[in-house]
Amino acid sequence: MDLRFTPEEIAFRREVRAFLRREIPSDIRRRLSEGRHLSKQDMVTCHRILNARGWAVPHWPREWGGQDWSPVLHYILQEEIQRAAVPPPLPFNVSMVGPVIAQFGNEAQKRRFLPATANIDMWWCQGFSEPGAGSDLASLRTRAERDGDHYVVNGQKTWTTLAQHADWIFCLVRTNREAKKQEGISFLLIDMATPGITVRPIITIDGAHEVNEVFFDDVRVPIENLVGEENKGWDYAKFLLGNERTGIARIGLSKERITRAKQLARATPAGDGTLWDDPDFRKRVALIEVQLKALEITQMRVVAGARGRSAGKPDPNSSILKIKGSELQQATTELLKDIAGPYGLPAADGHDGANEPPVGPDWAAFAAAMYFNYRKVSIYGGSNEIQRNIIAKAFLGL
Numbered sequence: 140m141d142l143r144f145t146p147e148e149i150a151f152r153r154e155v156r157a158f159l160r161r162e163i164p165s166d167i168r169r170r171l172s173e174g175r176h177l178s179k180q181d182m183v184t185c186h187r188i189l190n191a192r193g194w195a196v197p198h199w200p201r202e203w204g205g206q207d208w209s210p211v212l213h214y215i216l217q218e219e220i221q222r223a224a225v226p227p228p229l230p231f232n233v234s235m236v237g238p239v240i241a242q243f244g245n246e247a248q249k250r251r252f253l254p255a256t257a258n259i260d261m262w263w264c265q266g267f268s269e270p271g272a273g274s275d276l277a278s279l280r281t282r283a284e285r286d287g288d289h290y291v292v293n294g295q296k297t298w299t300t301l302a303q304h305a306d307w308i309f310c311l312v313r314t315n316r317e318a319k320k321q322e323g324i325s326f327l328l329i330d331m332a333t334p335g336i337t338v339r340p341i342i343t344i345d346g347a348h349e350v351n352e353v354f355f356d357d358v359r360v361p362i363e364n365l366v367g368e369e370n371k372g373w374d375y376a377k378f379l380l381g382n383e384r385t386g387i388a389r390i391g392l393s394k395e396r397i398t399r400a401k402q403l404a405r406a407t408p409a410g411d412g413t414l415w416d417d418p419d420f421r422k423r424v425a426l427i428e429v430q431l432k433a434l435e436i437t438q439m440r441v442v443a444g445a446r447g448r449s450a451g452k453p454d455p456n457s458s459i460l461k462i463k464g465s466e467l468q469q470a471t472t473e474l475l476k477d478i479a480g481p482y483g484l485p486a487a488d489g490h491d492g493a494n495e496p497p498v499g500p501d502w503a504a505f506a507a508a509m510y511f512n513y514r515k516v517s518i519y520g521g522s523n524e525i526q527r528n529i530i531a532k533a534f535l536g537l
């Protein structure tokens with residue numbers, strides 16, 4: 140297995156790096172790097188710049204904007220987006236619902252949804268998890284019952300990321316309560332403007348409004364919004380969850396944070412010198428960097444191995460990337476929090492009721508909030524305990 144990049148791949152990396160630094164507003168990149176929450180407009184702006192360049196949906200089928208790239212080029216693009224602190228194209232659109240519609244939707248659905256989804260003219264959110272159905276997703280209870288040419292949906296979704304911005308939600312709903320639990324689920328596309336939908340914020344530990352509860356009370360959904368076959372939604376959900384293979388470790392993001400941590404430590408007074416003069420601090424950074432290098436090599440092995448795998452089949456190695464990648468993301472936010480020290484505020488976006496401006500350097504105010512926010516990465520997308528179960532089954536035969 141050759142883990143080196145070809146000259147074409149190296150040239151592509153340079154092209155991406157230059158493009159991102161030139162075209163993406165530097166103010167948005169700076170705010171993301173500091174851990175501030177971006178506005179909907181910030182995210183839409185960046186998504187559309189990437190889409191206009193053909194880089195929002197390169198993994199889609201060619202007729203819908205895809206690029207027929209090797210897994211290595213996808214990996215390079217994602218890594219550079221992360222390293223440049225550019226908000227990535229909205230995953231609910233580009234990695235989740237888009238590929239499902241392209242693979243299982245009918246022609247009318249493809250024409251109606253795919254171009255608008257690629258260009259974020261429609262903002263999607265993901266309605267999978269429910270109270271009591273997270274890790275054990277197949278236990279979901281939101282039900283959809285046929286009434287003429289509509290489904291009537293009743294139930295509740297939770298942890299729905301950025302539902303407050305969403306125009307549409309893709310939902311797993313129960314359409315057969317008699318069947319085995321995985322076999323009675325369907326995949327439904329629901330317009331968020333439909334009467335009977337209520338979105339209620341959940342405020343996270345850092346004071347941010349990122350996730351929501353979504354309630355459905357007699358919501359009427361036209362049957363043409365069913366994707367694929369009724370009661371086959373579990374297959375489409377597995378395809379969706381297996382689709383995100385290359386970017387899961389977010390190595391570029393951790394590299395960007397380490398670079399920043401070093402710069403900040405060199406500028407932070409400590410004792411007679413700076414924090415960077417402290418050998419214990421440098422050892423801590425080195426330890427994270429060594430682990431990140433090892434993870435990068437594992438990532439490259441997965442990317443190189445992806446050439447031979449069929450689309451949508453999850454690689455169990457992704458679970459290793461998820462566990463270690465999320466642990467390192469948490470370690471880097473912890474590093475930045477510790478550099479900020481007493482200047483880090485627990486809720487920097489003004490949700491803590493404080494009416495005094497932050498003291499200390501501007502960036503430091505957000506460091507602790509980012510640390511708290513990143514507790515989420517070992518939970519969402521399948522918690523790290525669940526990933527360990529997958530590894531045990533796939534590699535140890537348990």
Ligand SMILES: Cc1cc2nc3c(=O)[nH]c(=O)nc-3n(C[C@H](O)[C@H](O)[C@H](O)COP(=O)(O)OP(=O)(O)OC[C@H]3O[C@@H](n4cnc5c(N)ncnc54)[C@H](O)[C@@H]3O)c2cc1C
Binds near residue numbers: 267272297
């Ligand atoms: C910030 C954030 C954003 C999210 N965004 C979305 C979204 O947009 N859309 C969406 O549908 N969902 C979303 N989720 C939900 C996410 O997918 C679930 O939180 C996750 O799957 C865990 O489910 P749960 O919260 O119900 O916890 P539970 O499944 O109740 O788990 C509780 C604890 O028990 C452990 N556990 C559970 N089962 C096992 C087992 N078999 N073996 C060992 N340990 C186990 C878990 O690891 C966890 O530590 C989001 C979650 C978070 C935190």
